[in-house]
Each structure stands twice: as C-alpha cells, then as structure tokens.
Amino acid sequence: MSSNRPSLPKGTRDFSPIEMVRRNYIFDTIKKVYKKYGFQQIETPAMENLSTLVGTGGDESDKLIFKILNSGDYLAKADEKALQEKNANGLTKSIAEKALHYDLTVPFARYVVQNQNEITFPFRRFQIQPVWRADRPQRGRYREFYQCDADIIGSDSLLNEVDLIKIIDDVFTELFQGKLNYTVSVNNRKILQGIVESVGLQDKLEAIVVAIDKFDKIGNKGVIDELVRLGINLNDCHELMRLILPKPVRETELEKIQYLNQQIKNTINGQKGIEELEFVFEKLQQLGLKTARVIFDPTLARGLGYYTGTIIEVKVDNFPSICGGGRYDDLTGKFGLKDVSGVGISFGADRIYDVLLDNNLYPEFEGDSTQVLFVNFGEKEQDYCLSLLFQLRDEDINAEIYPEAAKLKKQMTFANNKNINYVVLVGSDEMNSGKLTVKNMKIGEQHAFTIEELIQELKK
C-alpha cells in the first residue's frame, strides 16, 4: 500500500451496499407515508447564496455553515482590510459567496418566497436530502447527514399538527413493528410564554427557554443554576420549575393540560397555548394512535428561536431525539414574505438507522441485488448461458454471469459473499439436456430445471 492512502474528511461517511439497502428502506417508508398524507417532494440545491443562510439560526448556527470558496482569482475581490488584519471572519463574505445548506427549512423558506406565484397553498412539501454542519464530529453526530422534512405552509389550522403526529405514528409503527417503545412529546411555545409571563419574567423569555431546553441534559438543579445566572431570584426560579416540572401522575394528558391551565389562566398567551394543545390531544384521542405514546411535556422547549406554537419531539430509550418539529409563524419573513404560518417535522434518518440496527429491526432483504448467478465454465458454456441470462433479465429477475472462467470455488465464494440465492451450473450434460443444475444457496439443495421452470420457481 502506498503512502498515498486515501481518507475521508472528518465526520463524513461512505455507505456500502448493505447500508444503502437499509437506508433506502427507511427513506422509502417515510416517503410512502408522506405521500399518503398528500405531501409532494421538492429538491433544492446543496449550495445556497451565503446571504440566504446567515442570520437565520443565530451566531452559533452561522459558525456551522460550510462556505464555498469563490472560483478563479478569489483574492482579487477580497476585503483588503480584513486580509491585512488576517481577520478570517471579516474576510469570508468577500471570498465565499456560496455555502452548503445546514438544514432544509431555510432553503424551503427561500423556495416558497421565490415560487409563491406558482405554489398552491396550503403547500404540503417533503424534502429528503443531505445537510452539512461544521459541527464537532462525535459518535452518532456527523458533518454530512440526511434530513427527511415535511412542512405545511400557508395554513394555521391545527389539523396540520394532528396530521404530523399521525405521520410519526405511522412511520414508527412500520419501522419499529410494535417492538420498541417511543414517546412523542408535545408542548406549545405559547404555554412556555404563559408560564414565564405568570411569573412576571416575560422580558427574559428567550433566555429562559434556552435554559429550560437543557432540562434533559442538566436536570432540575442545572436549569435553576442557569436561571440564577440570568439574574432571576431563587423564588421565581422555583416557581418556574414548579410550573414546568411534570406533575404527580394524572390519568390523562388532557388532565395534565387542565391542571397547568389553572396555574396560568391569567395569561393570554398561556390560554391560547392550552387551547391549541387541547385541540391536538382531543383529535388524537378521537382518531386513535397505533403505537405512539403521545405525552404533554411542559419541559420541552427546543431552543431554536423560530418556533412559535406547537413543539414536537420523538424519543426512544437511550437515543437522542429521532424526530422533531413544530410551528413557526414567520419563517419566510426574512425573505420579504410576511405572515406565512408553517408547521413541520424532520426525521433524523441516521439516528433511526442506528436504532433499527441496535434493535435488530431490519427486515430480511432479499439479497442486496442479485438473485441468480451463472457459473462460468469456459467459452462454450458461457455462450450458452448468456442467452439464458438475458432471458431471466427480460423477466425482471436480477441476474449475472461470472465474467471469467475462474475456479469454481472462487465463483461460489463470490455468490456467497454477494448473498446470491441461486447459482446455475451449466456443463456439457446440461447443454445437451437443457436441464440446468440450480443450487439453492440458502437451503443447500440442488435441482434440475429448464430455464422456464427456473423462471417459474423464481416468480413464486
């Protein structure tokens, strides 16, 4: 091996044939459910103008954006001052006009504004594409990963929220086959607003939401520490925590909602949030769920600044969130189109991949591609087999011939490694009789078939 041993950029991966079969199974399942709910697929380019992407998710997000160097003599138009000061941050805009999208929501908002006259609203679109983030790579966190988004834009009906939660129910019922417990947590940003207002801290809403969002990771005490650091007195901290923390077990989620309602009934936002949440839970109760456990979780905040109503997150034991979403009232505002409400979810295909693998939940895929291999014994046999091979392919049977007259053992190993179900052996006897020797690799049995019989056997 030469010293020139190739490698991949940190945080990126290749996908082998078996990994692709599994990933396509996940994508196809999600796609099928999205279509069942009336969603239509679009795609946007990997690269957007840098100006489209910056400033939509805050400074932290801006840092995660991979920028693309301008082509040609990019230094000719570079910011002279930044160049001399070696100010990388200041220089970037003048030498990198394009960047890779770091989510699918911002490109979708841009798409909606650019195509608003052609789109039929309410617009249900889905998008399954990779995104790129210059994040610190960790186990299960990559710099290139797929998102599977569905959004409904141009309607503030809460039926859309109901549809999205039912989609989650459909997708995981199919993928988990009822063998895995998962929880769909639902909250409403207006309830968080109501809680914060009822304690009189509305001017610190955003910071408090960010602190609460860490509840999962740093717990009760950690959140209080954060709140104190924000300058909130301990009494108010405890009052906030009292309202947000799960109450002693109640019979139903609707009862939990009603209980909180009593505590924040003097805030307009709180009331609106409760009302919206109730609608969603009532409809879900009426329609029923297949396997999803849907709960009201007042600690669910999801830091992202743009959520304004419903917030959704899906978890399965021991894994970070595998799906999340929510309602945002003004995503297209940045691009000059005001007051367009949207709500959406995003499945994290890479994490779902790991969950299914860890729990042995992939169905048995019928080989990854080839069903039949013709062994190659030499020129004459090869010529005889070629026309049979193409007969199988014309019947839509995946088949191939070993391209050389290699040793039988090598050819059988090839069939084994490629998970090929049937191996066809044709020597002079078979050529004379027209009866092919067919070995079923799974059960190890051999049978004599004419080509027509083999086709019948395979089409069973």
Add this chain to the structure above:
Amino acid sequence: MSSNRPSLPKGTRDFSPIEMVRRNYIFDTIKKVYKKYGFQQIETPAMENLSTLVGTGGDESDKLIFKILNSGDYLAKADEKALQEKNANGLTKSIAEKALHYDLTVPFARYVVQNQNEITFPFRRFQIQPVWRADRPQRGRYREFYQCDADIIGSDSLLNEVDLIKIIDDVFTELFQGKLNYTVSVNNRKILQGIVESVGLQDKLEAIVVAIDKFDKIGNKGVIDELVRLGINLNDCHELMRLILPKPVRETELEKIQYLNQQIKNTINGQKGIEELEFVFEKLQQLGLKTARVIFDPTLARGLGYYTGTIIEVKVDNFPSICGGGRYDDLTGKFGLKDVSGVGISFGADRIYDVLLDNNLYPEFEGDSTQVLFVNFGEKEQDYCLSLLFQLRDEDINAEIYPEAAKLKKQMTFANNKNINYVVLVGSDEMNSGKLTVKNMKIGEQHAFTIEELIQELKK
C-alpha cells in the same frame, strides 16, 4: 416585495413537485435496470479531501472543483507567502482542505481502495448522486447536476462491456418507448493508438486524441488545423483522417471493423483493439438489441485521459451526449492500488430529462401525490370526515382534508391545481345517510359512495 428578494447561485436549480416526479421516474428506471444486472448501490459523501480530487483529470478539471473553506480561523494556518502575494491559486490548499466531488468516478476509486478488503470482486456498483462543477453555466449545463454511474471493477472480461451496452439498450428502450432514434457509438482507445502508431506518431498520441475528440464540433478541417498546429505534417494529417473517417457504407459494423483492421494490421495495439471490439459486436449480434443502434465510430475519442480500452457514447438527435463511458486500466493507481481494471457508464439524468420533455415522452403520472381531497365545510363535517380520511390512508390511499372551512370555490381550485382525482363533499345529508358525494375531477361526474365503496372504486 422586500429588496431582500432571494435568489439561487448561478447554475443551480430548484426542482418542483412535478419535476421531482419526472426525475424520480428516470432515476427509478435506471436503478431497476442496474439492479437487474447485479449492480449494488453505494453512496460517497459530497465532500472529499481536496488532495483526493486534484490531479485526477488534469489542470482543466482541477479548476472546476468547488473548494470548501476551512472552518474557524482559517487564516491562522494560511500560506503566508501566497497571502502576501495575493496568489489565490497558491493559497487555496492552505485554507481549503475539502472540496465537492466533480464526478462519481474518483470518489468510487477512493472507496474501492479504502474498502478493498471488504469488497467482493468483481464489484458491480452503481451510484446516483449530484456532482458539482464550477463550469460556465449554459443552457442545459449546470453547476450542480446528477450522474447515474455504473462500474464493474476488478475484471477485464469484455462481457462487462456487453452488459453495459445492453443496459443502455434496456434503459432507453423503456424511457423512449421505441419512439426516438438513438445511437450507441463504440470505439476502442487501442484502435486509436494503432491508427496513430501506424502513421508513426505515437509520441503525440494524447494530443492527437484530444484533437480527434473535437471532430463532432469542428469537423474534418478543424481537426486537421489542430493537428498541423501540433506540428504534424499535412501528409500525415490526411493519412490520420483517412483512417479515422467513416468509410463508404458497408453492410455491417463487423465489416467496418475488418476494413480498418487491414489498414492497421502491423500495430500490436491496433490488433488488440480490433479483437476486443469484434468480441463486443459479435456478442451483441448474438444476443440482439431491443431498440439501440450500435455503431463502430473510429472518430469517437472522449478526451478524458484515463480511458484505455472500450469507449462508449450515446446520442439522440440534436442533443449532446446523454450517456457515456469506457474502460480504464488504472484508476485506483493514484491511491496505491495498481492494476485494477474497471469499465463503466454514466447516464446524464438532466439531459435525459430534457429529451423526454421535448419529445413528450413522460407517462401520465397518476396525480403527483394526492388522490382524494375531503372538502371542509366546518367543524362538525370536519370531525365526521377526519375518521374517513384516516380510513383511506390506512388503505394506502393518498388523501387529505382541506385544513380550513374555506369557500368551496377555493377548495375546488386547490384540488384542481394539485391534480387531485377525487373530491369528497360531506354535508348534513351525507352525514345522515353515510353516502358520500364523490366528484371525479377528470370526467366531471358525481357519485354517491359509502366509504367502503369509495375504497373499492379507488383500488380498481
């Protein structure tokens, strides 16, 4: 509209729902055929280390590579000298370690070398992904476009070439439905070598091949001008052209090959090329072709430096190449793995898209997503329809309800624009009788159906 009107980077595109349906139709057709021939899918990341990509296709290709700016303070490690001299070319390597792949062949070569111990050779892989090129955007030429590659690596059997040409035959027979003439031109780099050798110009082989490659665009005289510029005397130029130019019509391609064979029979490379070409044409004749017209074209050169054997190109009237490929003997050499022969083809999905559109060859897709829309007349009716809606979805019927009780006209326009086949109208009469009023939007007729009858009607 605000001044902040969003736009896309030059040479990139969004794909709308109807465009996605058509593109998926092309991808799915190619995928299905690839699988039928035993190919397995892989994916590689969008970004590779810049060092992996440069120097594989010559200086011109290197210029087309989109480089990704390093994250963080990229100027801290920048090449000081290049920075001071404002030498963009010299600076790039030190501030951009990663880049977007500009084809799928180089990443595949890298993949093979990195995974050589896990791969079962001969390895038939396919890959359908976007590639990026900082090319001058033109009509039909984009900076982001999809390639659909299939390669067989680790076997020098010419049966692989036969398979690839049969794949071309299968794909275009299905996509063109026999309604479009297309030509698969085949040549062999060794024949070009033989021709050049027979005129005694072997030391100028690469430059001559590049000149011949332009035959399509600049014609006979243009090529001769180029050859003269290379310092080749006019006699030799004419001799080269005589050998390369199509001969007076002959009965079969094999006769054309035989004719040329007479001219270059004293060159070893030429003989080898003729022999290989003959094998491919003989096998194709034996197996038969569905709709492809396969010809031997000695002017076919395909400039790319790495081809060493068979060269393939597919054209349809008035369009640039829609598929191309060939054999290369040492693609993985750059990464330290020598003597691995490969052969592959690549379908240009974007051009095929245009060919099908221009020729009206897309099948009628059954709506782009939704089959049934429930009109929303208000809260009571909505509740009644919701459970029916989910009954349809549970039967795998794509359905939705209009999310608000908007005016009927607005809802019907929505159904029309979204190409929805059936609209269900439920008022108090329908709620009492359980007989839904169902409007078939295609033929304009209305029927009364129970939900079970509707399901039956839709499953027909």
